[in-house]
Ligand SMILES: Nc1ncnc2c1ncn2[C@@H]1O[C@H](COP(=O)(O)OP(=O)(O)OP(=O)(O)O)[C@@H](O)[C@H]1O
């Protein structure tokens with residue numbers, strides 16, 4: 001089986017502080033993997049490093065995305081190659097219309113693929129259809145990006161962005177946090193709709209509940225900057241029941 005994403009010995013720092021201390025993780029094409037782990041263990045940092053966010057310095061290791069050296073690619077090139085990151089805390093962009101923002105993101109990717117850009121009318125038609133499918137309110141397109149959105153609305157907006165961009169690899173960082181029961185299902189459906197041989201995802205979550213709707217192939221525990229345990233979906237159930245102490249003690 002070929003890995004879509006292959007992370008090997010990845011270390012990264014913020015300022016002088018080492019956060020990732022040797023991540024080894026391989027996600028085959030077509031698989032959904034979940035990452036769980038205590039607060040502050042480096043889960044979001046891993047997502048940011050994959051997305052190529054500045055301020056995060058990679059100090060060692062490799063990340064290969066579909067055979068390409070991803071760490072050598074600019075953030076926009078990673079997005080064009082099909083990487084998508086849904087943030088734990090989506091940013092608010094006052095003065096930036098949500099529909100324009102989404103269309104710009106989509107058209108940048110289409111351009112990179114040599115596809116025609118969508119004009120405003122074509123985009124709205126496409127976006128409204130996706131929103132209907134995800135049971136989302138079309139009103140959200142008219143507002144400024146995330147400004148005044150409730151916590152759950154911001155997360156839904158991330159899912160909409162993912163549905164429109166149709167990434168090959170999605171990193172969802174606690175996209176389930178703060179969601180009501182229906183929205184949780186929408187997030188899971190948003191991911192499940194993309195499932196296929198050419199789609200993989202890393203889903204960061206603190207709750208086993210999401211994984212009932214979004215059954216992962218593998219579950220990894222990230223603690224203190226390392227993957228300390230991996231298993232099947234039953235690992236998430238075990239953690240929910242017993243907490244992290246046993247797994248942490250085992251790894252110490
Ligand atoms: N800009 C920063 N400056 C200093 N330390 C930082 C910075 N950003 C993150 N950290 C530290 O890096 C560590 C890992 O943070 P990260 O956000 O990756 O954790 P996490 O696993 O996503 O936690 P959570 O489950 O709470 O979201 C934490 O100790 C955090 O305080």
Ligand SMILES: [Mg+2]
Pocket residue numbers: 043044045088173
């Ligand atoms: Mg986090």
